[in-house]
Each structure stands twice: as structure tokens, then as C-alpha cells.
Amino acid sequence: MNIQIATTGDGALQEAVAQLAEAIAAQKCWSCGCLHAGLAAIERAFPTDTRPAELDARVRAARERLVEVRYDCLGCETCHPAVAINALGRLGAGLPLDVETCPATPVAAREGWPPLPGAYTVLRHAAPVAVCTLMDERLAAALAEHRDDGIAIVGTLRTENLGIERLIQNTIANTNIRFLIVCGTDSRQAMGHLPGQSLVALARSGIDDQARIIGAAGKRPVLRNLSRGAVEHFRRAVEVVDLVGQDSIPAVRETARTCARRNPGPAQAIAKEQVMLPLRGYLPDRMVSDPAGYVVVFVDRPRRLLTLEHYSNDGVLSAVIEGNAAPELYIPAVERGLVSRLDHAAYLGRELARAEQALASGGPFVQDAAPGPSPAPPAQACPCGPPAKEEPC
DSSP: OOOOOOOSSSOHHHHHHHHHHHHHHOHHHHTBHHHHHHHHHHHHHSOGGGSOHHHHHHHHHHHHHOOOOOBSOOOOSSOHHHHHHHHHTTSOTTSOTTOOOSOOOOOBOBTTBSSSOOSEEEOBTTOSEEEEOTTOHHHHHHHHHHTOTTEEEEEOOOOSSHHHHHHHHHHHTOTTOOEEEEEEOOSTTTTSOOHHHHHHHHHHHOBOTTSBBTTOOSSOOBOTTSOHHHHHHHHHHOEEEEEETOOOHHHHHHHHHHHHHTOOOOOOOOOOOOOOOOOOOOOOSSOOOOTTOEEEEEEETTTTEEEEEEEOTTSOEEEEEEESSTHHHHHHHHHTTSOOSHHHHHHHHHHHHHHHHHHHHOOOOOOOOOOOSSOOOTTBSSSSSOBOOOOOO
């Protein structure tokens, strides 16, 4: 298609050329998807044989600066490729309508990141800003709902030791994250841990020889599961923005946009911190009898009680325990040696909790068999005991 380009009028061509020059000079643009997509759009709209010499020179120069895309869009206040595209759109009626830049990519996480589970929502792996709302779940949910382009992840934080350790490991695992906004209400009133104050203190002063956060006022601000190298890498790579106490959604979003505009690009990668790999759960091939015997659990609705009967393995009743709540039965059962294996104790706790819920809700309760390789009918009282009695009508 032969496109006729007007070179006079409102100076649109000159504006486009000038904006591309700005993009060429801005190193952050070289690895940004906006410039990559913008150049591709210009080349589609203006084939080489129809491209004005000034525009062609800028396109070629920009092509020489491109490096691998590191982020789809930084959300800059002025996006030079986008302004250039808009200017070129005013040049003639023959311009294709599919010219676009700043691609509005969908929210995209990255498999394998974050490496540790937690109370967070992942938005964009390539974005430069993480937001920690401390105890404020409402604020975290609202920020995640807005899905701002510059925000990679939004989550809460409740403790000044294990919580901060997990936050740091998840943050430094993504080299794109260069800012951490700490906002929302700190948790002294609820728990006394002060993770927000501790996190800000860590960014300012680091840890001492005992791995205690210098200047932290929380109960136990000690990071025993992080290397000093990981802590120092976090402090160098990630700028912590102190908004502790701020719960205004617009204020936090504006701060995130300001940080995104200052994005220096990905940090240098650090050798991966040792992450405890989860053990895959499993069921045993067979259940092993408890030498202490087996139990039968009942819900006594007329008296609003839970009842536990204990039998020796030859079927002789040896004890009956009654109570209103699960702990009132399993604590004396353990203390009296009515269970001697941990798997049987766990089974007993689960069944008593189910019975307590049934008593409170009025729902039915029939004691389940202990878990095995395949579902078993709920007639077995215990891993090794006789069939359970039916619940009284």
C-alpha cells in the first residue's frame, strides 16, 4: 500500500522524530516493550520505500539500541514511542488503524515465582514494584483489584521474623522488583510484632551479628533463615518506601506509579537462597495398629456432649471420656496413654474436631475410617478397630 505522508501542517512528523530521539537517548526504553512494539508498528505502517528520510533514520537508530525485552511497559508519565505513534497517526488518511504501542498485556505471573507460598496476589512478573500492606487485607485486595501495570505483587505481612524472611526470599527471587512499598497499619495492637517498623529498620540498618534487625522494635526481629548476603542484596537491590500507617488506596497507587517511573531496570541476580523444598504428602500402604488400642467417638446430642470410648485390641472397653469440646477428650486420652502412636493421635484429633462441629451445627456425624490408599466406607472406628457403632438416633 502506497501511503502519502504530509510533511507540513502541524509538525506531526517532526514531533514523531523528536520523540523517537528521546527514546533512543533513554536507556530504559531499549528493553521496554513499548519501544519494541512501537518500532514494529511504524515499520508496518510505513514500509521502507515510503518512509521519510528523517523517520527512517530514527527507526534504524532505535533498532540498533534495542536489547531483550525486560518489561512490557513501565507506565512512564511520558512514553516517547506512544507519543510518536500518536503523532504519526495524524499524518494521513491512509495510515493503518492497527498501529499501537504500550501493549495492554493481561496480568501475567511467572511459573516458579514466588518460590514460597504466602498471603499475596501475583500480578506481573516483569513489573518493578511490590506492595506490602502489613495487616490490612482490605487494602491488599483493593490494590490487587486495580491491577496497576507497575505493580508485580501485593501481599500482607504479620510477623517481624518468619514473615520478613519469606518476603525477602520472594522479592529477591524476581530481579525486576526494585521497590517495596510498605503501607497499611502495623500490628502492635493485634500481635505486638511490628513487622512494618522492623522491615523499614532492616532497610535502613541491616542485621547485627546475631541476625537481629538493628533498630527493630518488634518482639523477636531475628532472621535466622536468611544469609547475610541475601539480606544485603535485598537492601541494595530493593528500595523500601515507608508508608506505614497509610491506608489510602489512591495515595499508595500514586506512589507505585512514581516508583515505576524511576525504575532503573532489573537488578543483578543473586545466587538462589536455599529454599526448603516441600515434601509431597502420601498415604501409607497399610495402617499400623496402635498397641494401646482403638477409639470410638460419639455425639451425645440429648446431653450436648462428645463421648470417646477406648478399647483394647482384644475388644475390651477400657475407658470412657466425656466433654463439650475436642480438647477435653484428646488431652486426657493422650495423658492416660490411650494412644501411643502419633498417626493415631492425629486421627483422633481430626475425628473429635469433626464431632465437635457436628454437635455445634446439628449435622450428622459418623466416625470415618483412618485415611488409607483409597477411600474406605465410614464404618471403621479406627485404623485397626472393629466397625464403629452407629450414632444413636
